[in-house]
Amino acid sequence: MPFAFCTREKQPWCEFAEDAETGPTTQFVQKLARQFGMVILSPILERDGVHGDTLWNTTVVVGTSGNVIGKTRKNHIPRVGDFNESTYYMEGNTGHKVFNTKFGKIAINICYGRHHPQNWLMYGINGAEMVFNPSATIGGLSEPLWPIEARNAAIANSYFTFAINRVGTEIFPNEFTSADGKPAHRDFGHFYGSSYAAAPDGSRTPGLSRTNDGLLVTEIDLNLCRQAKDNWGFRMTQRLDLYAESLTKAIKPDYKPDVVDENL
């Protein structure tokens, strides 16, 4: 749902915001999860009534008995092209939760979060075996990056990733500009689908269609996560201590980049 509206218009779209635990979408999904014995990841526009009616881009995780296991909020909010999502919702405050489900340890890296390697990293640190990336992105913007980012994250973090993108083209009722000096327009560009799954050994499935809705059914062996760790040692050699120390320094306002100038 958060990906159905990406212009600057708030109305009527904000009216679709709902409670993560009790809203109509969650109730609908709970029935399906129970009926089919599935774990369902349900992206919604969340209305947080407890905290000033704040809006969040949230994915709700529903277990096989229809129980809400938890939720994760989008950490990184795009300000690129026509994706002006900071107009609608705030940077997430749920960290990098991993949900230990009947089918394995899962996490959700929402859409634009896939451009941030440290976001993927933290889900791995918290023990994720599968990280899902529900997205809505268009050809002109991100298609060259699409086959690379989630696949690379699977390799770097020794877990499975699932890059999921919608298809179609939205035509909005009112014109808007892309803040690039070009004429106003009403279309958003083509959402190119191409969803795929990637494994910690670097293999991946074929992508789904660029134009039609699709369902990707794939069998995965979670043992591959540990086998990849033992084989490559990426996790063992990642030197978190080194980076924790460097990053602690780098975020200070008076940080001086560690550059050695050539003495000319």
Ligand SMILES: NC(=O)NCCC(=O)O
């Ligand atoms: N919905 C969303 O975060 N889109 C941003 C575009 C992208 O990351 O490719």
